[in-house]
Amino acid sequence: MEAMEIDDTPQPGPSKEPTTSGTGKKPDNLPWIEKYRPQTFQEIVGNEDTTKRLSVIAKQGNLPNVIIAGPPGVGKTTTILCLARILLGPSFKEAVLELNASNDRGIDVVRNKIKMFAQQKVTLPAGRHKIIILDEVDSMTEGAQQALRRTMEIYSNTTRFALACNYSEKVIEAIQSRCAILRYSRLTDAQILARTLQVCQKENVEYVEDGLEAIVFTAQGDMRQALNNLQSTYNGFGIINAANVFKVCDEPHPMLIKDMLNSCISGDVRKAYKIVDHLWNLGYAAEDIIKNIFKVCKNMDIDEPLKLAFIKQIGVTHMRIVDGLCSLVQMSGLIARLCMEAQGVKK
Amino acid sequence: MKEASTADKSVDDCDNPPKTCPENAKNKPKKGESKEVEGTNGHDEKENRSGPPKMNAFQFMMNSRHKSIGSNSPGREADLSASPDSVVSKEELKLRKSRLESWSEQKGASKRKREYEETGNYIDYKLEKRKKKLKRILNIDCQSDDEVIRTRKKRCAVIESDGENSNDVKENVKKERRNKLSLDKTIKSDGIEKELKLTPKSVKSWKFKIKLSMDQNKEAETTSEDLVSNENEKVESPKEANKDLSLDECAVVNEEKPPENGTSVEKRSLRTRKAKPKMDFVYSDSDEEKEMFRKKKKGTVKVAPVFLKAAPKAKLDPKVAEARRQFLLSGVPSSLKKEMEKQLCVEDVEFDVFPMVSHVQQKSDNVFWDLPKPELNLTHQEETKIAVAPFSKNILSLEPLATEHSDAEETGLNKIKNCKKIIKEIKTQNPDYPVYKVFNSIYSKSGYKVETAPESVAQTTTKRRGRPKKNPPEKKPETQTQQQENTTMWTEKYKPKSSADIIGNRSSVTSLKEFLSKWSKDSSKIRKKCDSESEFDVTDDSCDSTKMHSNTILLQGPSGSGKTASVYAVCNELGFNVLEVNASSRRTGKRLLQEVQEATQSHQVCKNDTLLSSFVKEKNKKPSAKMCVLLIEDVDVVFEQDEGFIAAIAQIVTTSKRPIILTATDEPPSSLQKIVNNHAAIYFAPFSSILTIWLQIVCLVEGLYIVPKSLDDLLSYNRGDIRRTLLQLQLFVSSGGRRAHTEIKTDIDVFVDGDDKIDDDNSNLSLLKMDESSDCKEGGQIYHDCQSFSLSYCNNLDVIWWNLPTMLTLPNFSKTTLAESHDSKDKEKLKMLSDCYDSLAFADVLCGKGQFHESLERKWRTKEKDGVGLEENMAEFTPHDVSNDVVQTLISGRVKLYKEKYSRQEVALNMAVPHQTERRWRSKQFASEKKLQAALPLSESLARRAIALDYMPCLRTIARLEFERAANNTKRGNRFYNYLRNLGVRCGDTTYRVACDVFKTQDQ
Incomplete structure (x- = not known):
């Protein structure tokens, strides 16, 4: 209930504090995600095995076409940029063509710009190739991907492709067939915490333990989000604590949800419903609530079978919400079923 | 202005003839005389004027000067006003003006112009006629000076009035002129006044200068339109100006004289009177006088050169000169200028370009080049040194047993030993497979020191010409x-x-080869004929030969099954050139035809037609005589931009005299059906596990031993896609293989324990270990990754489902055991297991709601397809990540739970790599399932009411109609294609049959 009050507090604080803290310390406005973007393989957090492999390749120079697939904020683009920087060194500018989703990447661009670049001659040391970086390939139209396929092969003597995407299955088969696929997984909470701490120290950010915890929780394995949240909290409030973080990232407060789940386990439907009702009245969408319930549930320290049973029920509800039934009735139904599961598993 | 200029010209005409025409010898001295006469006259006048007339003259001059300086009004008017008889003259002037205006209004300007021209001509004529009189007049009439002067004045007046009348529009210009004239007059009078004291020359020159400046002023005043003509005038010649000047001169000089005879007023009035051009009789009357005047003028013209010397000085005025030069330049050089500019630009650019390419940059001491080696203690570097010089000799001699002597020479001892051993081992494992041969060929391709294996078996070292193909290792220096x-x-x-060299798809490749070799025979035949006979016969024969067999073949198969590679390989073998058209370039129908038609229409007979040259250049002929094969890649990929592509293909296919090979991944679009029906299609299957040995050897050559099973797994995981597998292996091997591998490598016996070590290479690359998936996404990626066979949806879960037994290491539950042992433990286990499958089933449902398997809509294919899909694409609207997470945590959690409890050892997850037999069994099962589904009424799977009421009747009707159509269609030999199939709806015959049969029994 304390948390509730924190949530309820009006927002005069943020308007005051940025004037005091924001002006004094930081003259540079570079986003931290850019400022602390890793420049070498050693700095990249997470997916050590893959990055080490890539660092070996970067040393040798013969990089096959690769697709790096993985969720957002795990360092796909960073890896590719590192790779290109190490492979090409000073001629990075001339020998790298980077296109991301904000560029026009229609069929014509593929057929003209990319092909032209592939045909272009750049003097490079032996064994190095030009690199075409296509970020977010899965957002390319399939036609454009189709147009890419033969280019990837024919000019492989001089040009290599490094693609990054979230879902490799959205890349057409033909392209997948021409690439070695590397998969990145989400970063662990520990990795994110470590990096966040590093940044905090470098930026002289005041922080409280639970603040960082909150950051890690909201990030969910997404380093970009973690750093963004950290920065915006710092800019807004000056100090990183849980309350501030959740003010910045307006989510249903996990403490509330944890309370709710606990009361479900204990079989107290009323209390659980009260919390959900409160969240609902605060105006959160069913989608948001269920998402956070899942997140909290996943990280909760409860009996494993029970957790899985809970997750299954949450999944059912989520399915319904996706179907369009985002009403409070569904949420209360979820609570009821959770309670039943808790009772059943206990017996 | 034009008319003004014509008027000027008329003046010129008047002026010029006497000037230009070769004057008689007589004339010249006379002019000199006239000059003298004038001069003497002037003297006389001066002398005469010493009395009261002198005063008059002075007064007149002063008046005129005052007037001219004080006001811009014509000097004439000033004179008139100044004169005592001004009233009369004013009236007259007014009268004249009004008359002139009325007259000019009455008559068209052109008419007048003509008139003036005529008069000009007439004057010329008269001039010629009266030249003779000149002498006489000059000689005799010394006393008649007054008359002459008067006539001169008249002439001046006439000319002036001509100018005035000629153009109403340009009156202002005329006025200016008149101003100028009058000013000149006044100035001249000044000058004359000064003449008394100063030398005439200087005065004249000064005067002339003034006049020129006046001219300039005039120019400045005139509008841009006029400017051109003015410039023209100017540019035309300085002479003109001189002429004017001289004319003025004489006029002025003459003006001085009237005071003797009468007042200036009289003179003015006379002039005005005479100036009325309306009165023709005046013209006629004054004709004689005019001539006289002209002759007089000639004299003055002769005088002019004296001033001419001053004139050029004036012309040198920088402004004028500049303007003139610009004008002269303005016409021609505009294009030249541009070119010059261009050249300049080009030169500039060229100079800029060179510094851009900085060769200095390349091997700088940048940090990046000298990066410390990552501390993965990999032995890859040594591995690549396998340096099998002696070894390959052994292979060559095909004496694998003669290993002893090679041992002595080794540098990296154990490597080579390993390699040999491994090869031997592979051979023993696969006795049927030509291991050594393959190894040799791969080894030669790999480029690791090749000079010892030149005559390796079945290795055609011919280089391809059609395409920039690279086999770099063979050419590069050893170092x-x-x-x-x-x-x-x-x-x-x-x-x-x-x-x-092609592995697998033996029959497809051979049929492709047959197809192409027919062509090569034909072409060789043709070539022979071409050599021996005349060209005309050849064409006939070739036409016949092309008709003998079809010219098109379609290669079909999934990506990475070696379609393109086999085309290139076969063409390389048969010595064909490959002309490739692929989807990476723009290929509209027009463009395709443009690029390709030339190639397809000709037989590419040898270029050097003459017998002699063909004899002489026997060697050169061979490459040029290569056949050309047109390879059109990805015919199923047609973008909107490529309009007319299909049509162009159809056209090429029908008209081509070359073999055409089409490749397609999917079934060709309906628009291509026609082509496909008429021509053969070769299907390429994905590679089977026979490739694994080859892959193994490749990896061996690259310095890594990989257990065949894991390769097999990888290959089947990639669904027989050799390209993908190779790339993944490359990534894996070149990044150092498995780290654990290093230890194995240091041991001598590699493949003793290789079995379980290497099979996680897949998991490193593409699969993820389930047991490590404590972090959420990792497990989830299994689904993303594991695309399995031909299941229509939910591939990933299906794979998991198939793999679940191996994952969980199922105990043997038989009915008997269950019945016998009412062991609670077993039941618990069973419950856990059921939970696993339950969660899987739930995940299946959940995935069904999400976007996991929204089929890739192939928009680039035929347009008809778009309309057919009944499903909405919800991918954009559904936030799928949560359901992903849910599914993945659920399953991984279940599996983990189960494993923790029951399976002690951590089983490395071997995802999606069922064995060949298992796969077959599965596909059979799937097929049977499908059959079963087909047997069920469609309404079972499509339960929606709208579909049942709206779509199904239509589909039934279509099916029945098509059925009937098919029955009637027997007259032609070609295969019948269903309407629905043309639309891209693919379903089995049973479906159609069911559609036909529904309700049919009731009808009957």
């Missing part, structure tokens, strides 16, 4: 092989060079 071997991708490096 740098280490570096440069690595520059190509394995897919390039190890691609087949002849049909013998």
Whole structure:
């Protein structure tokens, strides 16, 4: 209930504090995600095995076409940029063509710009190739991907492709067939915490333990989000604590949800419903609530079978919400079923 | 202005003839005389004027000067006003003006112009006629000076009035002129006044200068339109100006004289009177006088050169000169100028370009080049040194037993030993497979020191011409092989060079080869004929020969099954050129035709037609005589931009005299059906596990031993896609293989324990270990990754489902055991297991709601397809990540739970790699399932009411109609294609039959 009050507090604080803290310390406005973007393989957090492999390749120079697939904020683009920087060194500018989703990447661009670049001659040391970086390939139209396929092969003597995407299955088969696929997984909470701490120290950010915890929780394995949240909290409030973080990232407060789940386990439907009702009245969408319930549930320290049973029920509800039934009735139904599961598993 | 200029011209005409025409010898001295006469006259006048007339003259001059200086009004008017008889003259002037205006209004300007021209001509004529009189007049009439002067004045007046009348529009210009004239007069009078004291020359020159400046003023005043003509005038010649000047001069000079005879007023009035051009009789009357005047003027013209010397000085005025030069330049050089500018630009650019390419940059001491080696203690570097010089000799001699002497020479001892051993081992494992042969060929391709294996079996070393193909290792110097071997991708490096190199798809490749070899025979026949007979016969024969067999073939198969590679390999073997058209370039129908038609229409007979040259250049002929094969890639990929592509293909296919090979991944679009029906299609199957040995050897050559099973797994995981597998292996091997591998390598016996070590290479690359998936996404990626066979949806879960038994290491539950042992433990286990499958089933449902398997809509294919899909694409609207997470945590959690409890050892997850037999069994099962589904009424699977009421009747009707149509269609031999199939709806015959049969029994 304390948390509730924190949530309820009006927002005069943020308007005051940025004037005091924001002006004094930081003259540079570079986003931290850019400022602390890793420049070498050693700095990249997470997916050590893959990055080490890539660092070996970067040393040798013969990089096959690769697709790096993985969720957002795990360092796909960073890896590719590192790779290109190490492979090409000073001629990075001339020998790298980077296109991301904000560029026009229609069929014509593929057929003209990319092909032209592939045909272009750049003097490079032996064994190095030009690199075409296509970020977010899965957002390319399939036609454009189709147009890419033969280019990837024919000019492989001089040009290599490094693609990054979230879902490799959205890349057409033909392209997948021409690439070695590397998969990145989400970063662990520990990795994110470590990096966040590093940044905090470098930026002289005041922080409280639970603040960082909150950051890690909201990030969910997404380093970009973690750093963004950290920065915006710092800019807004000056100090990183849980309350501030959740003010910045307006989510249903996990403490509330944890309370709710606990009361479900204990079989107290009323209390659980009260919390959900409160969240609902605060105006959160069913989608948001269920998402956070899942997140909290996943990280909760409860009996494993029970957790899985809970997750299954949450999944059912989520399915319904996706179907369009985002009403409070569904949420209360979820609570009821959770309670039943808790009772059943206990017996 | 034009008319003004014509008027000027008329004046010129008047002026010129006497000037230009070769004057008689007589005239010249006379002019001199006239000059003298004038001069004497002037003297006389001066002398005469010493009395009261002198005063008059002075007064007149002063008046005129005052007037001219004080006001811009014509000096004439000033004179008139100043004169005592001004009233009369004013009236007259007014009268004249009004008359002139009325007259000019009455008559058209053109008419007048003509008139003036006529008069000009007439004057010329008269001039010629009266030249003779000149002498006489000059000689005799010394006393008649007054008359002459008067006539001169008249003439001046006439000319002036001509100018005035000629153009109303340009009156202002005329006025200016008149101003100028009058000013000149006044100035001249000034000058004359000064003449008394100063030398005439200087005065004249001064005067002239003033006049010129006046001219300039005039120019400045005139509008841009006028400017041109003015400039013209100017540019035309300085002479003109001189002429004017001289004319003025004489006028002025003459003006001085009237005071003797009468007042200036009289003179003015006379002039005005005479100036009325309306009165023709005046013209006629004054004709004689005019001539006289002209002759007089001639004299003055002769005088002019004296001033001419001053004139050029004035012309040198920088402004004028500049303007003139610009004008002269303005016409021609505009284009030249541009070119010059261009050249300048080009030169500039060229100079800029060179510094841009900085060769200095390349091997700088940048940090990046000298990066510390990552501390993965990998032995890859040594591995690549396998340096099998002696070894390959052994292979060559095909004496694998003669290993002893090679042992002595080794540098990296154990490597080579290993390699040999491994090869031997592989051979023993696969006695049927030509291991050594393959090893040799791969080895030669790999470029690791090749000079010892030149005559390796079945290795055609012919280089391809059709396409820039690279086999770099063979050409590079030995010292740098280490570096440069690595520059190509394995897919390039190890691609087949002849049909013998191609693994798998034997029948397809041979049929392709047959197809092409027919052509090569034909072409050789043609070539022979071309050599022996005349060209005309050849064409006939070739036409016949092309008709003998079809010219098109379609290669079909999934990506990475070696379609393109086999085309290139076969063409390389048969010595064909490949002309490739692929989807990476723009290929509208027009463009395709443009590029290709030329190639397809000709038989590419040898270029050097003459017998002699063909004899002489026997060697050169061969390459040029290569056949050309048109390879159109990805015919199923047609973008909107490529309009007319299909039509163009159809056209090419029908008209081509070359073999055409089409490749397609999917079934060709309906628009291509026609082509496909008429021509053969070769299907390429994905590679089977026979490739694993080859892959193994490749990896061995690259310095890594990988257990065949894991390769097999990888290959089947990639669904027989050799390209993908090779690339993944390359990534894996070149990044150092498995780290644990290093230890194995240091041991001598590699393959003793290789079995379980290496099979996680897949998991490193593409699969993820389930047991490590404590972090959420990792487990989830299994689904993303594991695309399995031909299940229509939910591939990933299906794979998991198939793999679940191996994952969980199921105990043997039989009915008997269950019945016998009412062990609670077993039941618990069973419950856990059921939970696992339950969660899987739930995940299946959940995935069904999400976007996991929204089929890739192939928009680039035929347009008809778009309309057919009944499903909405919800991918954009559904936030799927949560359901992903849910599914993945659920399953991984279940599996983990189960494993923790029951399976002690951590089983490395071997996802999606069922064995060949298992796969077959599965596919059979799937097929039977499908059959079962087909047997069920469609309404079972499509339960929606709208579909049942709206779509189904239509579909039934279509099916029945098509059925009837098919029955009637027997007259032609070709195969019948259903309407629905043309639309891209693919369903089995049973479906159609069911559709036909529904309700039919009731009808009957």
